[in-house]
Amino acid sequence: MEKKELKTPLLDELEKGPWPSFVREIKKSAEKNPMARDTLGQLERSYEDRISHWKHGGLVGVMGYGGGVIGRYSDLPEEFPEVAAFHTYRVNQPSGWFYTSEALRTICDIWEKHGSGLTNMHGSTGDIILLGSKTEALEPCFADLTEAGWDLGGSGSDVRTPSCCVGPARCEWACYDTLEACYDITQSYQDELHRPMFPYKYKFKFAGCPNDCVAAIARSDMSIIGTWKDAIQIDQEKVREYASDGVDIEAEVVDLCPTGCIAWDGQKITIDNSECVKCMHCINVMPKALAPGKERGATILIGAKAPIVGGALLSSVFVPFIEMKPPFEEIKELAEAIWDVWGEYGKNRERVGEFIQRVGLGNFLEEIGLEPVPEMIAHPRTNPYIFFDEELEEDEDEE
Amino acid sequence: MEKKELKTPLLDELEKGPWPSFVREIKKSAEKNPMARDTLGQLERSYEDRISHWKHGGLVGVMGYGGGVIGRYSDLPEEFPEVAAFHTYRVNQPSGWFYTSEALRTICDIWEKHGSGLTNMHGSTGDIILLGSKTEALEPCFADLTEAGWDLGGSGSDVRTPSCCVGPARCEWACYDTLEACYDITQSYQDELHRPMFPYKYKFKFAGCPNDCVAAIARSDMSIIGTWKDAIQIDQEKVREYASDGVDIEAEVVDLCPTGCIAWDGQKITIDNSECVKCMHCINVMPKALAPGKERGATILIGAKAPIVGGALLSSVFVPFIEMKPPFEEIKELAEAIWDVWGEYGKNRERVGEFIQRVGLGNFLEEIGLEPVPEMIAHPRTNPYIFFDEELEEDEDEE
Amino acid sequence: MAVAQRKTDIGPPDFKQFLHPLIKKNYGTWKYHEILEPGVMVHVAESGDRIYTVRAGTPRLLSIESIRTFAGLADTYTGGYLRWTSRHNVEFLLDDPAKIGPLKKELHELGYPVGGTGNGISSIVHTQGWVHCHSSASDASGVVKAVMDELYGHFTHMDLPAKLRVAYACCLNMCGAVHCSDIAILGVHTKAPTINHGDLPKMCEVPTLVASCPTGAIRPASVDGKQSVEVEEEQCMFCGNCYTVCPAMQINNAETDGISIWVGGKVSNARTEPKFSKLAIPFLPNNPPRWPEVVEAVVNIVNVYAKHARKHERMGEWIERIGWPRFFELTGIPFTKYHIDDFKHAGETFKRSTHLKHTR
Amino acid sequence: MAVAQRKTDIGPPDFKQFLHPLIKKNYGTWKYHEILEPGVMVHVAESGDRIYTVRAGTPRLLSIESIRTFAGLADTYTGGYLRWTSRHNVEFLLDDPAKIGPLKKELHELGYPVGGTGNGISSIVHTQGWVHCHSSASDASGVVKAVMDELYGHFTHMDLPAKLRVAYACCLNMCGAVHCSDIAILGVHTKAPTINHGDLPKMCEVPTLVASCPTGAIRPASVDGKQSVEVEEEQCMFCGNCYTVCPAMQINNAETDGISIWVGGKVSNARTEPKFSKLAIPFLPNNPPRWPEVVEAVVNIVNVYAKHARKHERMGEWIERIGWPRFFELTGIPFTKYHIDDFKHAGETFKRSTHLKHTR
Ligand code: SRM
Ligand code: SRM
Ligand code: SRM
Ligand code: SRM
Ligand code: SF4
Ligand code: SF4
Ligand code: SF4
Ligand code: SF4
């Protein structure tokens, strides 16, 4: 096919300005890669028309896998034949998005050979997104990827690619090994990740502390967030240093503690740890002086999701505190118990957070075999519509 | 009918103990009044059987009125024939429950003549409850009541008997004349009060300030709660007096102000009135030193109700600030506009608070002709499910 | 019978005719008040005038004999002026402080306690119960009397951190501000209605009845050839709404009716926004005449609150500060699946953060 | 074509092979960190070892050419070790502080800004838009680029009261943590889907399609004798769920698609609990290539926030302190009926107290 000069006056506007330009990126690949060139062409058309020129995907993928590839077709295939089919791979990233230059080059080489040369580093779920492959290239590219040690992540109604914060690799606050947990869970659930068999997607995210740098509570069906049980570790000397370096401890720390459990007398701070809700704020402000306690673990929360279609949810507390040691048996038992119940009774396209609201958290706990504890709720019910069990009277008599 | 000795061993237990006994009260009337005697007898039976022995009312009332009388029948009419029919009057109390001994005696005399001699001072809505009348006594009793200047309150799907706090009669914090407003509204809506024609009940309650001593926000479809706009009045001398009399102003006032807008330097307090949310707390603690501002009026809230059947509601802000001067035209216009819309589109047994949630507050406001203001909400929507009007684009272009 | 000339729609009498002259004079110009002792207040007007109030507890259910007694007291001490409060206490309005003592003495002798002001417990707002209502899952006046006998000291002494409002309702209709009380005592049915198939077709319209059920538990059914309904027991949440619209749906049940306890509601806007009460104890048995389990439960909650809350902290404010887990811990009340909301907005009550105390 | 030996289910590579030796050595024993300057951090281990991080912004959409460039930089400065962050920034991990300056210089020359740390604005988490998604109501990368060009100074300087997280999603599916962002920019459809009655019977199952609509706006209908559906336009809230299950329900619309702005969400548990973002501006037009209305709106909100919030106060914390009425006042954004929730839990968002400032 003859190489016409491609005019992209609208997109060119987005090469201006200080922020690095995605248009520049597409152009970099477009110089050599005809798929990237047509991507650019079709995108310019979208800018003219103010509408997407992509169509629904349909079922494409690699043999034996039900997910990992997002099918995509152009609605202008005659004009942009190179992107007539333009599927993306979701390649499962390494825990914490750590790479060596060598590993990256391997991926680049594979993608130069089989695809558009365009990527997202990374997708919102965490995968390496290889953006745009023809249908016939899917299998060979996959073979090269696995050969090089890379596998696909999730898509469809399966376990989605777990992700985690940088954790113990470079953060002093990690209350458990987020990277190992993420890796272990991902490896343990390869089948659930690659072969959709749930009512809908199921996402894991691992954050090392309540700062939640991987936004687990907002976007994972199972959010594992590090925390601690005992006293915050304090180095009073360093507290004084912060004070003399200009931190207004009263205004910036004491007044902002959500439970008002810190006091500062100008010389030392005292924390009533029984009132502390492990919010991290005081530690965040004075990282040299304060640190999470030593009895560390995680809170397990479940059910976060985006709004479609019942409204967005944040995860809610499921297990207030759990120790996090490999092989993470409790997490796995819990996840599998959830999948059993949700798998059996969940409706199609019903996320686990919605499912729990539909069947009632109390009933769900009974099915899972977990004791209700008040930590699971913000407050007890305000409405009097209690579904009393038949055996109520006897139950009560036992107390 | 022969007067047998009535044994009430269970109820007798409730004559013991320091709190005044309702059993004693029933017995006082039972000495002379056979209806009260049978009330006592049937109640003892309920105590034995652990169940109510009253049946549904059915339609009883006085001519021309659709409400004001609650019908009631015994399910043991043979045993307790005097209470076979045992209807209650709801007699509309005077604003603020003020009486003279003479007025009370008149009521007592009428009730001695026509009924059981038992009352509730007062019913939860606020009425004088005359507890237990035979069907044939309803009309003559009503005639005597009106002759003496008393009328019935509401019941059924009508305006319910409005009530109000003691307000300017004996409270320094009344931001408007609750008693006059209550009286005026009650008199203005006699027809709506006596002739049910709404989808369900509609309650007004008038509280003179945000302390809400008449629980308006919890239990009235239209809650009129006094407030002010300008600065809290301060007498610094008196503040110091409280301080020296042992009020810990820092702990008891400053720390408990919900917006943190008060400061105390040991000599005087300063209030950032633009941040004050008129919660009353500081004023409550130091009534001699502080008082609401001078630019007074009320906040109108709507929609409170008990849980049946969609869950309880507190009223929500409808008009953030309104002046409250007789003849209270704005309140009336608002109430009537609401009745029009709710009357037309409300379902049977749907309180106005539920109705608004069903049709959407935004739509409701449009129907009523009220501008939406951010004071009406705790926060804007979090879900993206906006029902855009057709003319959206033009609307936006105008700004 | 000769019926007097019939009037209608005259409305209530004008309150102004019932106001004490001193109140009329100083109407709207009160300056401040002081609580002189439990149940006794003075309100001072800008004019310098002082009106004294003596407040006494009543059982609310009053014989006309007692009302006449109050009228008599008013004549003796107040020039005939008195009022009731929004919580069913009676208030005598005096201009002469010398009369406070004698009035208090008489009230005491008559068995009406003076108190209910300030940081203590006032009368329990309550409802009809077995005295007059057909829906009641328990009696009202009896429970209230039994509980108040034990809380009496907090009525006559202002010895709590803040006001503590107790309310009682005998069924889920919740007549009264029960749903926003520091402690709410609530009669509950816990079994689906028993259907009187004989009466039903005569008394009720099946479609209205079916529509009345918020959970859709009621379905039309033909029983012995007659049009009636059936109830899917698993779906019934015992709201009694069907019974309200149809007497043949008998919701009352001597064996399974009982009482639940709710805590932490408030109405005032003081400090924090008004709050609903939340479930503390889902079920206690109906045990007349003195409901010992209910009394014990309420007293326990009051005692724990009194011991732990800070000054000016209402029940709900205290619980929010310490957190619900600690409330259950301190009161020893077991936490069950019934405490977890499963109604319409249930998800809004789940704990959606890691703000936890981890002390258990 | 010779296909290499096929493996499956090997999972991702073990991250440990990609860790900098200094990280491997001090794994889990970091003591504290300091932000040395925007985009540059040091983490100090208990052993005394120090690892330096240089963070740079990227457009997320990267050509393999650029990835190779990053790999080259890593070889030169870090021994080949680098990572990406959860917000799409690239981080170089150095053991030699002397190399920070030269690395920064090279990044600068290449056009990748160093920054994104501390109390400023980091990269905008975003989605596919017109680059790859069929549902998008607007482009993603283009809006992000236009906005970041203006917010650039807050990326390279830590000059805000607290972290300010901006996120973008191109449709209500909200891929990314858009719903909990300080500022969320969200593509919205505002017109009911156009039905392709020709394709529908071939492509979609009518019952599934009907069931997909959360508001029940879709009903089976026979059009020109073929089984299809119709949409009750008044009931449509433009969620696009029907389009997700059936391509014949064209929701994209060049004339009526646009962008909405949401504010005040957060994810961290620091100080306050995580919060959803709330609607600030319901609709702004799609105006490629630089969406000036959107850029202006975001910059305005950032500026007002920067001016009024206190130190450590996230957007939502600030708004909650001052109250929503004042937020609308200070930003000059008009408040409309669209801001008032009318979805499932709408009633929970009404103001149910008299806590008002009355300053307007
Ligand atoms: C690629 C990615 C956006 C990106 O540019 O980064 C993406 C892209 C799509 N998402 Fe997503 N989602 C992506 C992360 C998310 C996230 C964020 C996350 O996982 O942390 C969310 C919000 C969290 C959540 O799961 O709720 C998300 C919530 C959705 C939803 C709404 C799900 C819900 O329950 O509310 C849909 C709709 C659906 O599932 O039908 C959806 C559907 C889609 C589809 C498959 C569109 C569709 O309807 O078929 C998009 C394909 C676009 C394309 O052409 O490539 N995507 N999606 C992200 C995945 C990359 C990766 O694997 O790393
Ligand atoms: C007498 C009184 C209780 C009392 O002992 O004081 C009362 C008694 C009844 N109420 Fe009530 N309500 C009484 C104040 C209230 C209040 C409090 C208030 O008005 O401030 C409420 C809560 C506020 C509200 O309106 O939501 C209240 C909420 C209900 C409800 C639930 C309404 C709802 O929308 O949730 C019902 C059920 C109904 O309407 O079908 C109800 C129904 C009833 C009925 C008529 C029972 C019925 O289903 O037919 C009761 C008649 C009892 C009887 O035999 O006398 N009653 N009812 C109160 C009226 C006395 C008066 O006029 O002063
Ligand atoms: C007489 C009465 C109004 C009436 O028209 O009948 C009244 C009168 C006063 N109230 Fe009240 N309140 C009365 C019912 C209420 C109610 C309604 C209720 O209990 O159902 C409330 C809302 C309760 C709630 O929030 O659940 C109420 C919340 C207050 C408050 C706010 C308390 C708080 O901190 O939350 C104050 C301020 C204070 O006491 O510091 C208050 C203050 C007052 C003052 C001091 C006002 C004044 O300056 O005169 C009066 C004496 C208070 C006292 O008893 O200690 N009044 N007050 C009511 C007496 C009821 C009773 O017999 O006990
Ligand atoms: C590198 C990264 C984790 C990762 O695995 O990739 C990370 C790293 C750090 N975060 Fe974070 N956070 C990272 C995403 C997040 C996110 C997630 C997000 O933005 O989507 C959050 C939640 C944001 C939210 O609440 O909406 C997050 C909330 C925090 C907070 C809490 C801030 C607050 O006050 O609310 C802290 C504490 C602080 O900065 O004081 C924190 C602190 C930190 C520290 C200081 C932790 C440490 O000791 O090393 C790290 C450097 C912070 C900095 O950039 O100023 N990190 N951090 C992520 C960098 C993203 C980026 O490129 O900008
Ligand atoms: S979530 Fe906590 S442990 Fe993980 S990177 Fe952020 S601050 Fe560190
Ligand atoms: S972690 Fe949070 S709650 Fe705990 S002491 Fe620090 S600021 Fe307070
Ligand atoms: S509501 Fe306010 S004005 Fe009315 S009695 Fe109570 S404190 Fe006084
Ligand atoms: S009324 Fe409430 S908000 Fe206003 S200054 Fe007093 S305590 Fe603060």
Ligand code: SF4
């Ligand atoms: S609460 Fe229920 S049982 Fe009690 S009076 Fe009201 S309607 Fe009757």
Ligand code: SF4
């Ligand atoms: S009690 Fe309530 S839930 Fe049960 S059948 Fe009757 S209306 Fe339905």
Ligand code: SF4
């Ligand atoms: S937000 Fe919507 S349009 Fe954007 S990538 Fe996700 S599904 Fe596609």
Ligand code: SF4
């Ligand atoms: S866009 Fe959503 S609301 Fe509208 S028809 Fe489709 S599914 Fe229904």
